Amino acid sequence: xxxxxxxxxxLSVPEGENLVLNCxxxxxxxxxxxxxxxxxxxxxxxxxxxxxxxxxQTSGRLNASLDKSxxxxxxxxxxxxxxxxxxxxxxxxxxxxxxxxxxxxxxxxKVEL
Amino acid sequence: DGGITQSPKYLFRKEGxxxxxxxxxxxxxxxxxxxxxxxxxxxxxxxxSQIVNDFQKGDIAEGYSVSREKKESxxxxxxxxxxxxxxxxLCASSIGDTDTQYFGPGTRLTVL
Numbered sequence: 236x237x238x239x240x241x242x243x244x245x246l247s248v249p250e251g252e253n254l255v256l257n258c259x260x261x262x263x264x265x266x267x268x269x270x271x272x273x274x275x276x277x278x279x280x281x282x283x284x285x286x287x288x289x290x291x292q293t294s295g296r297l298n299a300s301l302d303k304s305x306x307x308x309x310x311x312x313x314x315x316x317x318x319x320x321x322x323x324x325x326x327x328x329x330x331x332x333x334x335x336x337x338x339x340x341x342x343x344x345k346v347e348l
Numbered sequence: 349d350g351g352i353t354q355s356p357k358y359l360f361r362k363e364g365x366x367x368x369x370x371x372x373x374x375x376x377x378x379x380x381x382x383x384x385x386x387x388x389x390x391x392x393x394x395x396x397s398q399i400v401n402d403f404q405k406g407d408i409a410e411g412y413s414v415s416r417e418k419k420e421s422x423x424x425x426x427x428x429x430x431x432x433x434x435x436x437x438l439c440a441s442s443i444g445d446t447d448t449q450y451f452g453p454g455t456r457l458t459v460l
Contacts, residue, residue, distance in 0.1 A: 239390065266446065278352075278438055278451035279391075324390070334379065334398070334445045335406070338390030 237262045239327055241339035248315055249347055256310040256342045258325035263303050266328040270299050270310050273322045273341070282323075283310070287330070315346045351375070352452035354439050359457045361426070361433070369424045369455045371439035379445050380422035384408060385436040385454075394437075397422055398445055426457065434459045 238261045248254050258268070267286045271279040283292045283299040285308070291300040298311040308325055322343045326336040352373045361367045371380065379398050383391040393406030397416040411430025416422055422441075426433045436456050440449040 269448065271451075276436075276454070276456070278354075278453045279440075281448050281450065284448055326391075328446065334381065334396045334404075335393060336391075336449070338392075340388060340390045 237327060237329065237337045239325060239337050239339040241323075241325060241342050243342060244340065245343040245345075247345045247347060250315060250317060252315050252346075253311070253313050254315055254344075256312070256323050256344070258308040258310070258339055260306045260308075260327050260337075262329070263306050264330040265303060266330050266333075268299075268301055268308050269326045269328070269336070270297075270308075271324045271326065273324060275321075279324065312344075315344075317346050317348055320345050352439060352441055352450060354437075354452040354455050356455060357453065359455055361457065361459050363459055364428045366425055366427050367457065369426070369437055369439075369457070371422045371424065371452060373420055373422075373441045373450075373452075375441060375443075375450065376419070377441035377443050377450075378419070379442045379447075380416065381440040381442075381449060382406075382412070382414065382422070382424045383438045383440065385438060391438065394424065433457055 269284045270282045285292045285301045296313040301308045322341040324341040326338045355370045381396040382394040395414040397403035413425045438454045439452040442449045
């Protein structure tokens with residue numbers, strides 16, 4: 236059974252700092268991995284999706300990497316801003332595709348002025 | 349304005365009552381999903397539907413029921429058989445079953 240872990244559970248950084256969020260998964264047979272952002276009391280917003288054949292994806296100040304063989308993904312946020320404060324979740328889809336995403340519990344990020 | 353809507357935003361229920369949560373999308377997506385989110389836990393899949401008039405159980409379907417009579421609508425009923433229904437419920441949709449899922453704003457259900 237796939238398990239997804241995100242460490243740390245919470246992180247507080249000063250504005251302007253570059254930071255890395257971690258996601259690890261136990262079964263490397265994945266189809267893709269997705270990073271989401273969730274603001275308090277709101278739904279999820281998709282940030283980046285990495286296919287199993289890809290090593291990284293970039294969008295603006297965000298860069299997500301994938302090392303499938305070691306079961307790890309990282310989300311790099313450059314020059315963090317207070318508006319980046321949110322919970323970041325990763326989710327993996329099993330090899331063969333299909334509907335069932337397995338989510339991590341998230342990292343709650345706070346960027347302070 | 350395309351998107352997914354969920355209503356109500358907050359819902360209160362007495363023990364023993366059934367309640368229905370609404371989810372509507374105008375994205376013309378075939379697949380729709382219901383998740384439950386509890387503090388300190390990842391999202392867990394309740395039910396999903398790949399096409400109208402068809403749906404499958406997810407990991408925690410007990411105490412829940414769904415219908416998919418229209419492409420744009422996927423209501424979730426929380427029945428009195430659900431032992432611990434207080435949670436944040438999220439609906440999502442996608443073009444196909446391997447595509448990016450887009451989420452609604454969620455409904456917070458509290459059982460009094």
